[in-house]
């Protein structure tokens with residue numbers, strides 16, 4: 001029997017054609033809502049799911065009685081009920097590694113843009129306000145030679161720190177559940193408590209995954225510990241930060257600036273003040289969004305789903321407990 005895959009992420013023609021050689025594929029290039037009848041119908045028959053940015057709930061899983069594996073086109077898997085998937089014996093795969101460098105580039109883009117006020121000053125020109133040589137009122141802060149505080153020191157955190165230490169001569173502090181001795185050697189990084197990092201770092205960059213333990217990790221108290229000159233960058237998940245507290249800290253200039261690729265609610269609601277604040281650089285969750293990397297992520301997800309449905313162990317299995325070799 002030909003197995004059925006329901007794909008709702010962006011796949012290119014070549015990837016789709018290859019997948020269709022071996023599987024029946026129901027493909028939704030744009031999915032506005034998982035309630036679409038055609039999507040629900042395909043879900044009922046699907047053995048595998050491939051996609052991104054869709055919240056998978058236990059109720060949705062009830063609609064997918066044949067489902068054996070999900071390959072998310074993302075490294076983060078906070079959209080999936082991992083324990084519930086494991087209980088049902090459904091494999092969950094993600095796409096680490098292939099997006100590390102691109103996402104770290106986004107982190108550094110935000111660090112530089114926020115510290116040097118790049119978006120605010122580009123807008124200043126666009127408005128026709130550049131009439132004489134700019135003065136102190138428009139100066140930014142240096143990044144090179146400063147202290148970079150990494151909250152989370154996994155693959156992406158390490159790649160941001162590498163750019164800081166080796167490219168910009170920054171001292172690196174990190175807070176992480178476990179020590180990373182190899183990275184300490186490579187980058188001269190020092191592990192410290194979160195409070196110490198917050199009070200010492202000039203640039204603070206969040207890269208922890210969203211879990212119950214990291215939800216609202218950075219709130220009013222934590223913004224209060226930061227230097228008034230601090231630049232705060234979040235490329236992880238919006239819910240790691242208490243957004244109301246962050247807006248307050250930015251409005252009152254308790255901290256200097258923020259560079260944000262992620263938000264509590266995405267897409268950002270139109271009433272959010274964040275994109276309009278001059279000391280904020282806000283991007284629409286572009287962490288891994290380059291042609292090369294999104295193609296590589298989709299390919300990795302396809303490799304994972306193919307292996308899973310062929311009874312082989314996928315490359316990037318999130319829930320090991322669900323794996324039982326034939």
Ligand code: DGY
Pocket residue numbers: 073074075076077099285286287288289
């Ligand atoms: C991920 O893969 O989790 C990223 O946030 C998507 O850009």
